[in-house]
Amino acid sequence: MDFQANLSPVFFEDQSLSTWNFWIHDRKLNRLFILVDENTYTHCLPIVKQVTSSEITIHEIIVPAGETSKSLEFANYIWKQLIALNATRSDCLVNLGGGMITDLGGFAASLYKRGMRFVHFPTTLLAQVDASIGGKTGVDFEYIKNMLGTWSQPDAIFIYSDFLNTLDERQIKNGWAEMLKHALISSSNYWQEVKQFDLKNISHFIRRSVEIKMDVVSQDPFENNLRKVLNFGHTVGHALEAFFMKKSPDMVCHGEAIAAGMICEALIATRCCGLPMDVYYEIENVLDEIYVRLSFSETAIPEILEYMMQDKKNNQSEIRMALIASIGKALPEVPVKKDLIAHSLQMYLKG
Numbered sequence: 001m002d003f004q005a006n007l008s009p010v011f012f013e014d015q016s017l018s019t020w021n022f023w024i025h026d027r028k029l030n031r032l033f034i035l036v037d038e039n040t041y042t043h044c045l046p047i048v049k050q051v052t053s054s055e056i057t058i059h060e061i062i063v064p065a066g067e068t069s070k071s072l073e074f075a076n077y078i079w080k081q082l083i084a085l086n087a088t089r090s091d092c093l094v095n096l097g098g099g100m101i102t103d104l105g106g107f108a109a110s111l112y113k114r115g116m117r118f119v120h121f122p123t124t125l126l127a128q129v130d131a132s133i134g135g136k137t138g139v140d141f142e143y144i145k146n147m148l149g150t151w152s153q154p155d156a157i158f159i160y161s162d163f164l165n166t167l168d169e170r171q172i173k174n175g176w177a178e179m180l181k182h183a184l185i186s187s188s189n190y191w192q193e194v195k196q197f198d199l200k201n202i203s204h205f206i207r208r209s210v211e212i213k214m215d216v217v218s219q220d221p222f223e224n225n226l227r228k229v230l231n232f233g234h235t236v237g238h239a240l241e242a243f244f245m246k247k248s249p250d251m252v253c254h255g256e257a258i259a260a261g262m263i264c265e266a267l268i269a270t271r272c273c274g275l276p277m278d279v280y281y282e283i284e285n286v287l288d289e290i291y292v293r294l295s296f297s298e299t300a301i302p303e304i305l306e307y308m309m310q311d312k313k314n315n316q317s318e319i320r321m322a323l324i325a326s327i328g329k330a331l332p333e334v335p336v337k338k339d340l341i342a343h344s345l346q347m348y349l350k351g
């Protein structure tokens, strides 16, 4: 076990698989409910089955792959399956998948009989470095990202980077966006490293990103203040994600939207927090080398701004967002005029 704080223990790499059966045995579990999507059913479930003691009965719960399954409809489906199998609070739901599965499974488990035991086996880079860490669960509702959710820590998180062998390049870049964000909000040294991210050193990068997220979350688990820095790039990013989700589900993935959000929010930071212009250009260049710019029309900007207004903290003319004053120094909540956000989106479109 490597990290504890007041958060879930995280087990890494071989230790993760070797601990697994001890962990099950310690809790006297004789059956497991494993939540997968169609892809993790094919690529990841066989690995988990192979390392799980043959004495354990495994019940599979399968949902379609993609963000549209992160919904009340599929939470409902999971609850029905659990009820049909007489699952109790002390049974364990194993969330084996990317951030869609860890968010959805965490949400369903945290409400089932007022909270059943659950663990995460994150299988995408994004879920290993970010979504599985920190105890936020949720589903999307009415095209609004994470509109319904709970704070609920898994009993443990098992990170095994071999799961990533079956991810395509797009999914690796998807996770890389959150790692770049971790660097931008906390460490210029990590920024220098992670902008040259290399799959050969994947374990090192995963650990470093998990450390950064755990450090922030352990100081402010319920996002009263400091934890908001993790939302850098997400105010604009989530709005873009919701906008594209409505047009065509899964057209834009989370990390791509967050990368676009970071470009816009870094530009805003040059006006609101004194981020030097040359630093903005560096961030823009790094992100442009990795991600293709999202394409939307200028006339869509009012609709994109509307998605940002859903947050209760915002008023009609201002939106509060996490910004950076320099690389490694984030400010949790800065009021930003809507006009300035619209301008950042216009500049983003100009490329």
Ligand SMILES: NC(=O)c1ccc[n+]([C@@H]2O[C@H](COP(=O)([O-])OP(=O)(O)OC[C@H]3O[C@@H](n4cnc5c(N)ncnc54)[C@H](O)[C@@H]3O)[C@@H](O)[C@H]2O)c1
Pocket (backbone or CB within 6 Å): 037, 038, 039, 040, 043, 044, 065, 066, 067, 070, 097, 098, 099, 100, 101, 103, 123, 124, 125, 126, 127, 130, 131, 132, 133, 134, 135, 136, 137, 145, 146, 163, 164, 165, 166, 167, 168, 171, 174, 253, 254, 255
């Ligand atoms: N709770 C949090 O703190 C938090 C933080 C960041 C993001 N998120 C959420 O995470 C979600 C995005 O997560 P994601 O990008 O992992 O998406 P995802 O779970 O939809 O996975 C992306 C794709 O990869 C496939 N896949 C997963 N593991 C695979 C494997 N090992 N091999 C082959 N294919 C595999 C999935 O089936 C899916 O098609 C969003 O809903 C976002 O809001 C949550």
